[in-house]
Amino acid sequence: MGFLYQLGINLAAILLPISRFFSSKMKLFVDGRKQSFAILEKQINKKQNYIWFHVASLGEYEQGLPVMEAFKAKYPEYKLLLTFFSPSGFEIRKKNKIADVTIYLPLDTKRNVKRFLDVVQPKMVFFIKYEFWPNYLFELKNRNIPTYLISGIFRKNQLFFKWYGGFYRKALLSFDYFFVQNDTSQKLLQSIGFSNSTVHGDTRFDRVAQIVERAQPLDFIETFKNNTTTIVIGSSWVDDEAIYLPYLNNSENVKFIIAPHNIKEEEISRLLTKIDKKTVRYTNYQSEDLKNADVFLIDTIGILTQIYAYADIAYVGGGFKTGLHNILEPATYGTPVVIGPKYEKFQEAKDLVALGSCLVVNNTAELKTTFNRLIADVSYKNELGQKNQAFILKNKNATKIVMEFIERNILCYKL
Template identity: 85%
Template structure:
């Protein structure tokens, strides 16, 4: 398995530069990594001590953020290095204010790993959720660098739990401790003789709880809402449009705020062309048009979390495609949430569905029935929203568990 992995990762390193000619996303992926070592070698202060956080993309960034902010506040003498794997996360958060340096993670080749760690020499490392790069992990272990997994979640179909997964199981020995989201993950780790885990939940609960505390009013959204029942459709894909647009066409006395996952101009134009109601978009709206508009298209990033504060109902996209987006953001405001059927990989969704406050629809007919009941039955709507809010508050403080453990076991 080790030989196959090394062969595969080196082959990927050779072939990826050619992929940049066929995909804008791959161009970002390849070109962005060309800058990583330049930043490390030319810009960082070699006399500073670093704490390194690695995330796959935007969702994992949100999970790591509460811990990064806590360390930044309590231990300003350390510099924070943040690495991303995915362009979709890096391009949105490359100018974040919490990390001192934000770069793409160099590919997991033996040469890159040694070069990276020789430069950074991190005091400790935090990987978020499920980023497991064997060569990095093996070398961190060789160098005795404390390494932790935050908001980890494991499934029995992962290679660690297969009879042929010894190479990957050994990589897990690099982690000093696993902070996992659920009991099932802890039990899976125990099944392969890893007893160094704590079930402390998901740090995103701390992150979304902060949203309410820090939220600023959006007067233009209040102007659009105009005391009218409002459905916010967040992070939607074309697959979601197929489900909700028929409802939108036939609705009366309801306003819709749509924040598509893809905000490229051609996608926004395509979406607007499908809507036969008065529509305004964030990048060119006029205040005088807001009250009379039926649909508000949010063609920018960074404000959806605050917009959820104005939702009477939230539909969160992605679960008719491959991955559900963040349902905790609307839940923290005490809003009932509606999603598609593909949510089994998301613990918070499974928990809220079990509570009955996150409602699953499989098609337009079910969505119509669900929306109609939520709109007509105010007590039902409030009951579900209250359950969501209480669920978020109950699951706070995962960050505190992590910080208490690290401070107790490491010399910060």
Template identity: 85%
Template structure:
């Protein structure tokens, strides 16, 4: 297995430059990594010590952020290095204010790994959720660099738990401690003789609680809402549109705010062309248009989490595709949540569905029935919203558990 991995990662290093000609995303992926070592060599201060955080994309960044902020506050003598794997995370958060240096993670080849660690020489390393790069992990272990997993979640079908997964199981030995989201993950680790785990939940609960505490009023959203029942559709994909657009075009006495996942101009234009209601968009709205509009398209990034504060109902996209987006953002405002059926990889979704406060729909008919009941039955809507808020509040403080551990071991 190890030989195949090394062969595969080295082939990827050779072939990925070709892929940049066929996909804008791959162009960012490849070109961005070309700059990583130059940035490190220019910006790493050899007189400083660094704590390294690695995230896959935007969701994992949000999970790591509460811990990064606490480390920055409690240990200001350290600088923070943040690496991303995916362009969809890096391009949005490359100018973040928390990390001292933010780059793409160089590919997991042995040569890259040694060069990276020789330059950075991190004091401590945090990987978020499920980023497991064997060559990085092996070398961190070889150098005795403390390494932790935050908000980890494990599933039985992962390679670690297969009879042929020894190469990947060995990589897990690099982690000094696993902070995992649920008991099932801790039990899976124990089944392969890893007893160094703590079940402390998901740091995203701390993050969404921060968002509410720091939220600023959005007067333009209040003007659009105009005391009318409002549905916020967040991070929606084309697959979601196929479900909600028929409802939207036949709805009455309700307003919809749509924040698509893809905000490219051609995608926004295509979406608007399918809407039969009076529609305005964030980038060119006029204040006097808002009160009489039926649909508000949010064709920008960075404000969806605050917009959820104005939602009577939240629909979170991605679960008709392959990856549900963050349902905790509307839940933390005490809003009932509606999602599609592909949510099994998301613990918070499974928990809220079990509570009955996150409702699953499979088609337009189910979505229409669900929305109509939530709109007409205020008591039912409030009951579900309260359950969601209580769930978020109950699961806060995962970050404190991590920081208490770090304080004892730093």
């Protein structure tokens, strides 16, 4: 397995540059990595000590952010290096204010790994949720650099738990400690001999709680809402449109705010042709048009989390595709949440579905029934919203658990 991995990652390093000619996303993926070492060598100050955080994409960045903020507040003498794997995360957060250096993670070849660690020389490393790069992990272990997994999630079908997954199990030995989201993850780790774990929950709960605390009012959304029942459709895909558009186009006395996942102009234009209601776009709206509009199309990024504060009902996209988006953001405002059926990989969705405050729809007919009941029965809607908010509050403080552990052990690592 190890030989096949090394062969595969080296072939990827050779072939990926070709893919940049066929995909704009792969172009960002490849071209961004070409700059990683140049940025490191220019920005890393050898006289400073660095803590390295690695995230896959935007969702994991949001998970890691509370820990990064807590670490920087507690230990301001250390610099933070943040690496991303995916362009969808890096391109949105490359100008973040928390990290001192932000780059794409160089591919996990042995040569890249040694060069990267030689330059950075991190004093401590945090991987968020589920990024496991064997060559990085092996070399971190070789150099005795303390390494943690935060908000880890493990599933039985992962290679670690297969009879032929010894190479990947060995990589897990690099972690000094696992902070995992649930009992299932801890039991899976224990089943392969790892007892160095704590069920601390998910740091995203801390992040979404912060969002509420720091939220600023959006007067233009208040103007659009105009005391009318408002459904916010967040991070939707084409698959979601097929479900909600028939309801939207035939609704009365309801307003909709749509924040599509893909905000490329051709996608926005395509969506506009399918909406039969009076619609205004965020990028060119006039204040006087908002009160009389039925649909507000958010063709920008960065404000959806605040918009959820104005939702009477939230529909979160991705549940008809392969990746449900963040349902905790609307839930933290005490809003009932509606999703599609593909949510089994998301612990928070499973928990809220079990509570009955996150409602699953499989088609337009079910969506219509669900929306209509929530609109007609205010007590029912409020009950679901209160359950969601209570769930968020109950699951806060994962960051505190991580920081308390680090504070107890930090002297041992001689940062």
